[in-house]
Amino acid sequence: MRIAIIGVGRLGTIIAKALSEHNEVILVDKHPEDLVTLAGDVGAKATDDMTVTKFVDIAVISVKPTQVEEVIKKIPEANLIVSCAAGIPIKKLESWGAKNIIRIMPNICAEVDQAVIAYAMHTETERKEKVFLTAFTALGMCLKVDEQHLDPITATSGSGPAFMAYFAQAMIEEAVANGLTEEDAELVVAQTLIGTGTLMKSGWTTKKIIETVASPGGTTEAGLKMLDEKGTNKAIHTAVKFATEKAKELGK
Numbered sequence: 001m002r003i004a005i006i007g008v009g010r011l012g013t014i015i016a017k018a019l020s021e022h023n024e025v026i027l028v029d030k031h032p033e034d035l036v037t038l039a040g041d042v043g044a045k046a047t048d049d050m051t052v053t054k055f056v057d058i059a060v061i062s063v064k065p066t067q068v069e070e071v072i073k074k075i076p077e078a079n080l081i082v083s084c085a086a087g088i089p090i091k092k093l094e095s096w097g098a099k100n101i102i103r104i105m106p107n108i109c110a111e112v113d114q115a116v117i118a119y120a121m122h123t124e125t126e127r128k129e130k131v132f133l134t135a136f137t138a139l140g141m142c143l144k145v146d147e148q149h150l151d152p153i154t155a156t157s158g159s160g161p162a163f164m165a166y167f168a169q170a171m172i173e174e175a176v177a178n179g180l181t182e183e184d185a186e187l188v189v190a191q192t193l194i195g196t197g198t199l200m201k202s203g204w205t206t207k208k209i210i211e212t213v214a215s216p217g218g219t220t221e222a223g224l225k226m227l228d229e230k231g232t233n234k235a236i237h238t239a240v241k242f243a244t245e246k247a248k249e250l251g252k
């Protein structure tokens with residue numbers, strides 16, 4: 001398949017690398033001269049010429065939400081547009097002239113083929129769904145949702161790696177303060193995140209994990225009590241709520 005990535009910044013770079021394993025990728029950015037190394041690494045062409053989108057199966061838009069309108073207006077002939085922009089509804093993209101749109105909320109875990117890619121589309125685009133899935137399942141788990149659910153998903157799996165890393169960072173800092181090397185602390189925390197996620201995917205509920213680890217009078221119970229006393233649960237709820245509201249705001 002031939003795929004153009006428009007906007008090769010933080011996310012676009014990760015998507016380009018992942019998609020280039022099985023597809024021909026074209027990098028389209030305002031500054032193609034900055035993409036020489038990436039283009040060489042993934043065997044792609046780098047350009048600032050949007051007309052290449054006429055000849056691709058998928059045009060992936062990964063510019064900032066405020067830059068999407070300008071891009072959409074330049075690619076009226078694209079076969080299938082996959083928009084990564086947080087908060088911008090399909091209706092708005094259509095009002096700028098786009099047709100055949102799949103709106104996605106990916107996350108940076110595409111770097112290791114472990115992304116969550118939530119996607120939504122209008123029924124008339126469903127005939128293009130197979131093309132989309134053929135390319136994007138290589139990046140991780142694709143989950144079809146109602147478009148209204150993309151805002152809470154943005155705040156959950158889109159922002160999620162940063163939220164998880166924030167929690168992990170504090171754990172690493174404290175382990176290092178207690179004598180572990182930074183390398184060991186990072187390894188231990190990373191493997192704990194992977195293991196916990198794997199338990200959850202294998203059917204363990206979060207309640208079961210907490211109950212199994214937190215034996216009465218033990219270390220985990222003491223730690224959890226402190227998290228509760230510091231209002232951590234409420235702080236996490238508030239953080240995700242604010243991120244969801246921000247995603248909704250972007251779409252207005």
Ligand SMILES: NC(=O)c1ccc[n+]([C@@H]2O[C@H](COP(=O)([O-])OP(=O)(O)OC[C@H]3O[C@@H](n4cnc5c(N)ncnc54)[C@H](OP(=O)(O)O)[C@@H]3O)[C@@H](O)[C@H]2O)c1
Pocket residue numbers: 006007008009010011012028029030031061062063064065067070071084085086105106107108158
């Ligand atoms: N980062 C994430 O984890 C993540 C997760 C989910 C969704 N998203 C969504 O993905 C999109 C990209 O996010 P990002 O963090 O990767 O942004 P970013 O790092 O700012 O990358 C955007 C890139 O697009 C370029 N660009 C801007 N206007 C362009 C145009 N008209 N034609 C070609 N290229 C253009 C930018 O160049 P300049 O810098 O010169 O403007 C920049 O290189 C956003 O809409 C965001 O909501 C991001």
